[in-house]
Amino acid sequence: MTANRRSKRAVRSRMAQTGEKYTEARRAQLASGDHGGASGESGVSITWPGESLGWFTDQAYNAILLADDEARMLSHSSVDPEHLLLAAARYGNVKGLLADEGIDAHAIHDVIAAIKGFGGQLELRPQRTPASEEILRGAVSAAAARGILGPSTEHLLVALAEHELPARILAELGVTSAQALVDARYPVTRPPVDHPIIARRAAQLSASGSEPPSPGPIPPIFERFTRQARAAISAGVEYARDVDDPSVEPVHLLFGVLTAQVGVVGAVHARYGWQIPPARVARPRYPRATGIFSPPARRIVAEDVLVVAEFLGHRAITTGHVLIATLECVDEQASEITSLLPGIRELTAAITDALPGNENT
Helix, strand or coil: CCHHHHHHHHHHHHHHHHCHHHHHHHHHHCCCCCCCCCCCCCCCCCCCCCCHHHHHCCCHHHHHHHHHHHHHHHHEEEEEEHHHHHHCCCCHHHHHHHHHCCHHHHHHHHHHHHHCCCCCCCCCCCCEEHHHHHHHHHHHHHHHHCCCCCCCHHHHHHHCCHHHHHHHHHHCCCCCCCCHHHHHHHHCCCCCCHHHHHHHHHHHHHHHHCCCCCCCCCCCCCCCCCCHHHHHHHHHHHHHHHHHCCEEEEEHHHHHCCCCCCHHHHHHHHHHCCCCCCCCCCCCCCCCCEECCCCCCHHHHHHHHHHHHHHHHCEEECCHHHHHHHHCCCCCCHHHHHHCCCCCCHHHHHHHHHHCCCCCC
């Protein structure tokens, strides 16, 4: 008897016991991890690849990577399931699902901070815990139960809701059944993916690894940034668009923060009185600008500002922290701007003296 026939026999047995339809019984069978009897009666066992990212859609891939940022911003030493939940809530399908319930990522962030608090020493390269890896495999199973081999963020949400802390966070915000939430928006329309197919895909990923996301990493997060710091970074993003640069670079962030008229940088600006020339808007404008942060620019706002803040013992990230971190990464592209400033060492010292400053969170 083939593995597929054994699997179908197990489904029919469940149908007889529960009265479920075939698709319902097969979905429940996959979700429970029973793929055809004890010890995997299907005759097929899954050897999960060491890196789970290759299973996921680009949307989910980027959200999983964003969970690293979530852990860093909270100064947590590892990437736990709650960080995956927070990251998934920021963009895409899960953001929409939760928004319909009146929940946003900031609310989830506040619940996590209330339960776990902020960590101690900054960990720039937090690693996913075994519990998080289990969540990712659970998302694969949740998607397969719905007839999908490439899970997205909604399948991640279903798997997260099976874990104690994410389930508690969702419950505190009023979500008692993530699966019902997902099924209402994305009803099951396909038969479940057979277990041997999942096993073959796992073997392929083990052999070939995962592909990078497309079109690229989603923007970093700014939970600890003051309102003025977020405005300065937004000004930098707009500057990149105005000059029609395809990605946001350190020079754009430098322009954005130096033109801030309020906060820490505003106070230092008033002291020195530098004059930054306005953006030279590209004409004619071509649709090249993406708003995506280049790796150096993303490192500034996702890592370097945290290093500066930790060194100075500050929780909130102000325009001053952003400027110090950006000045340490300027290159020839920024020479036209930096030539109009006091010496970088003098300016950094002045900003440090003005910190932590009085900026609104």
